[in-house]
Amino acid sequence: MSNQTLESIGQDYDTQFGFHDPENYVFKSGRGLTRETVEAMSAMKKEPAWMLEFRLKALEIYHQKPMPRWGDSKMLDSIDFDNIHYYVRPSEREEKNWDDVPQDIRNTFDKLGIPEAERKFLAGVTAQYESEVVYHSISKDLEAQGVRFLSMDDGLRQFPEIVRQYLGTIIPPHDNKFAALNSAVWSGGSFVYVPKNTHVNIPLQAYFRINTENMGQFERTLIIADEGSSVHYVEGCTAPTYSSDSLHSAVVELIALAGAKIRYTTIQNWSKNVYNLVTKRAVAYRNARVEWVDGNLGSKLTMKYPAVYLMEPGAHGEILSIAFSGDDQHQDAGAKIVHAAPNTTSVVTSKSISKGTGRSSYRGLVRVEKGATGVKSSVVCDALLLNPESRTDTYPTMEIHDSTANIGHEASVSKVSDEQLYYLRSRGLSESQAMMMIINGFIEPFTRELPLEYAVELNRLIQLEMEGSVG
Amino acid sequence: MSPPFFVAEDLHVAIEGKEILKGVDLVINTGEIHALMGRNGAGKSTLTHALMGHPKYEITRGRILLNGEDLATLPPEERAHKGLFLAFQYPTAIPGVSVVNFLRAALKARRGADMPIKEFRTTLFAEMDRLGMEKQFASRYVNDGFSGGEKKRLEILQMAMLQPTLCLLDETDSGLDIDALKIVAEGVNHYMNPNVGVLLVTHYQRLLNYITPHFVHVMIDGRIVQSGGAELALQLEAQGYDWLTPQLRDQSPVAGRQSQ
Numbered sequence A: 001m002s003n004q005t006l007e008s009i010g011q012d013y014d015t016q017f018g019f020h021d022p023e024n025y026v027f028k029s030g031r032g033l034t035r036e037t038v039e040a041m042s043a044m045k046k047e048p049a050w051m052l053e054f055r056l057k058a059l060e061i062y063h064q065k066p067m068p069r070w071g072d073s074k075m076l077d078s079i080d081f082d083n084i085h086y087y088v089r090p091s092e093r094e095e096k097n098w099d100d101v102p103q104d105i106r107n108t109f110d111k112l113g114i115p116e117a118e119r120k121f122l123a124g125v126t127a128q129y130e131s132e133v134v135y136h137s138i139s140k141d142l143e144a145q146g147v148r149f150l151s152m153d154d155g156l157r158q159f160p161e162i163v164r165q166y167l168g169t170i171i172p173p174h175d176n177k178f179a180a181l182n183s184a185v186w187s188g189g190s191f192v193y194v195p196k197n198t199h200v201n202i203p204l205q206a207y208f209r210i211n212t213e214n215m216g217q218f219e220r221t222l223i224i225a226d227e228g229s230s231v232h233y234v235e236g237c238t239a240p241t242y243s244s245d246s247l248h249s250a251v252v253e254l255i256a257l258a259g260a261k262i263r264y265t266t267i268q269n270w271s272k273n274v275y276n277l278v279t280k281r282a283v284a285y286r287n288a289r290v291e292w293v294d295g296n297l298g299s300k301l302t303m304k305y306p307a308v309y310l311m312e313p314g315a316h317g318e319i320l321s322i323a324f325s326g327d328d329q330h331q332d333a334g335a336k337i338v339h340a341a342p343n344t345t346s347v348v349t350s351k352s353i354s355k356g357t358g359r360s361s362y363r364g365l366v367r368v369e370k371g372a373t374g375v376k377s378s379v380v381c382d383a384l385l386l387n388p389e390s391r392t393d394t395y396p397t398m399e400i401h402d403s404t405a406n407i408g409h410e411a412s413v414s415k416v417s418d419e420q421l422y423y424l425r426s427r428g429l430s431e432s433q434a435m436m437m438i439i440n441g442f443i444e445p446f447t448r449e450l451p452l453e454y455a456v457e458l459n460r461l462i463q464l465e466m467e468g469s470v471g
Numbered sequence B: 001m002s003p004p005f006f007v008a009e010d011l012h013v014a015i016e017g018k019e020i021l022k023g024v025d026l027v028i029n030t031g032e033i034h035a036l037m038g039r040n041g042a043g044k045s046t047l048t049h050a051l052m053g054h055p056k057y058e059i060t061r062g063r064i065l066l067n068g069e070d071l072a073t074l075p076p077e078e079r080a081h082k083g084l085f086l087a088f089q090y091p092t093a094i095p096g097v098s099v100v101n102f103l104r105a106a107l108k109a110r111r112g113a114d115m116p117i118k119e120f121r122t123t124l125f126a127e128m129d130r131l132g133m134e135k136q137f138a139s140r141y142v143n144d145g146f147s148g149g150e151k152k153r154l155e156i157l158q159m160a161m162l163q164p165t166l167c168l169l170d171e172t173d174s175g176l177d178i179d180a181l182k183i184v185a186e187g188v189n190h191y192m193n194p195n196v197g198v199l200l201v202t203h204y205q206r207l208l209n210y211i212t213p214h215f216v217h218v219m220i221d222g223r224i225v226q227s228g229g230a231e232l233a234l235q236l237e238a239q240g241y242d243w244l245t246p247q248l249r250d251q252s253p254v255a256g257r258q259s260q
Helices: A035-044 A049-064 A073-077 A103-111 A114-121 A140-145 A152-158 A160-166 A177-185 A418-425 A431-442 A452-467 B044-052 B076-081 B099-111 B117-130 B135-139 B148-162 B178-191 B205-209 B230-239
Strands: A124-129 A132-138 A148-151 A190-194 A204-208 A220-225 A230-238 A246-248 A251-256 A261-269 A274-284 A289-296 A301-304 A307-310 A316-325 A330-339 A345-354 A359-368 A376-385 A391-400 A406-415 B006-015 B018-028 B033-037 B057-066 B084-087 B166-170 B197-201 B215-220 B223-228
Touching: A035 A049, A035 A177, A049 A177, A148 A152, A152 A160, A152 A190, A152 A220, A160 A220, A177 A251, A177 A274, A190 A230, A220 A230, A220 A261, A251 A261, A251 A289, A261 A274, A261 A452, A274 A289, A274 A316, A289 A301, A289 A330, A307 A316, A307 A345, A316 A330, A316 A359, A330 A345, A330 A376, A345 A359, A345 A391, A345 A431, A359 A376, A359 A406, A376 A391, A376 A431, A391 A406, A418 A431, A418 B076, A431 A452, A431 B099, B006 B044, B018 B044, B018 B057, B018 B197, B018 B223, B033 B044, B033 B230, B044 B057, B044 B076, B044 B084, B044 B166, B044 B197, B076 B084, B076 B099, B084 B148, B099 B117, B099 B135, B099 B148, B117 B135, B117 B148, B117 B178, B148 B178, B166 B178, B178 B205, B205 B230, B215 B230, B223 B230
Parallel strands: A124 A204, A190 A220, A204 A230, A220 A251, A230 A261, A246 A274, A251 A274, A261 A289, A274 A301, A274 A307, A289 A316, A301 A330, A307 A330, A316 A345, A330 A359, A345 A376, A359 A391, A376 A406, B033 B197, B033 B215, B084 B166, B166 B197
Antiparallel strands: A124 A132, A148 A190, B006 B018, B006 B057, B215 B223
């Protein structure tokens, strides 16, 4: 396989995505994380006392907890936590009207193509810029249905009881160091509440960006689908390129009550200086369904293991993920399913591609608790290595405590076969076209689940990474 | 006088340093169907892959000329653009890629532009129908989980859609029952026209009951040792290969035509 068909990632990134507006913010916290930072942030947001308490307790836990020793320790140890601004607020208030949004922020969204997308495709948009939600709009349909799609800050203000009831119950601050960090300094993210038997027919979307150098991004998302309801939430983000490191440490909690369905789709394409350490977890109750569709293309290091806890009979969890690692990247992704009730089912499909010196890992857990009878679970993880120096690792764990469980696990590692390339080339495709076709075929189980515009964007992004600047 | 459509001239091919073809001479003119027969291991498939440009097959001596142009230095995709097509004996699976997407991409690579979608669909379904393939076959993944017969039919479908001028059909009949064989043969016969040359590699005489060759060549140990008309195939069927020895090798590349 000739080397010139493989271009390094990011050759075109600066012109396409890598831009940043001059820093023009109303408030920017000093570097480093102190009690004062958290108190100032909470006061500025005018939060209830219990939320400040929640934050401060989490801060304590964060300082106490050691850094995890698994994953990519070398990369984790190199994060300089003292050199990060933990809170930046670009404007005084949230805007509902697009025309009122400050110009440089609108420019950012213009460059990302959001206004058009909003017009054409979206039901409602919450767009995060730095740490605050700058702009969101909710279409009349959603409001009429009683669906709440707000920034997390607004959700806290308008529905404090719901937030207090659920926030931190799925992912408590002591869960891990980064959950604690997020719990202390979270800002922005989405709050979604879908009432009983209500079906949201269009995907709800949000965008995130990191802009200030050394800016941490700690959005917190809470989605509650009440009984019999259904919703699809789509998250996708880009970030400009920097020489120093950026930290993205989000927490996403999903609650699917009886008979409800939540699908959460992510295409992550952070620039290669970002550490993306995310905790995502869902609980599914009786006959409920949660699907994580998780695409990881960017960042220097991603550690993310979407999880579904199946709490009552008939619940179903699915995790469909792809990871693409190019030079100097490490996608440490995976899935976690816990069967805590009988007659629950789960499907995990993981596809990873490693290119150049990239490293992809699958880290997964399937646990069946004692008494959870009649469980069916299937895990398929496939890895594709594009170069001799590419690397992939699989760490699957099965903890099965009930003998009636029906568990399947298949794993494969392959490289692009010469025979496949030759067959396609004999039909007139160039080597790079043949390679793209094979890769598209490899991730097809994933792309067929994406909304069309995301499938198109994903295809373009992968093509960019495979071929360099195409023009 | 224009050059012959296709000439293989003293072709020597090696795989990993081991010489398999030891001087193959062959001339194919447009409008002609040439059958290539021989035992397993004689080098028949090696010839087709060497002509198509398989990276592992090295041409150590000789030339392969299509319309006077030597293809030997060209990669497989460029040979395809010049009109070459190989129906594989063992077609490769491309999981996740549907037949229809694959054909559209191949067609675009061949023509330089997308065929209008309506025309594409009409043509595709007509050709599929001719080959006894149901419409939903187009959404299956290329050769993934296909039976032998389905794979062979897809090869002929590709040929019909891509419209090559030099068709190399490698054991297109192997693994087919008589009904499938008839359909595939009909597909080839229908495609045949005065602008197309066909090299039909076959192990058994049976296919030649349905596709009548103009010339039959016999390969033994990396060389074509005998050429003749269609009746040569019948003779091989009746008598086997033993009566042919290297001493019987005919030196002239146009022997087949002279014997007509």
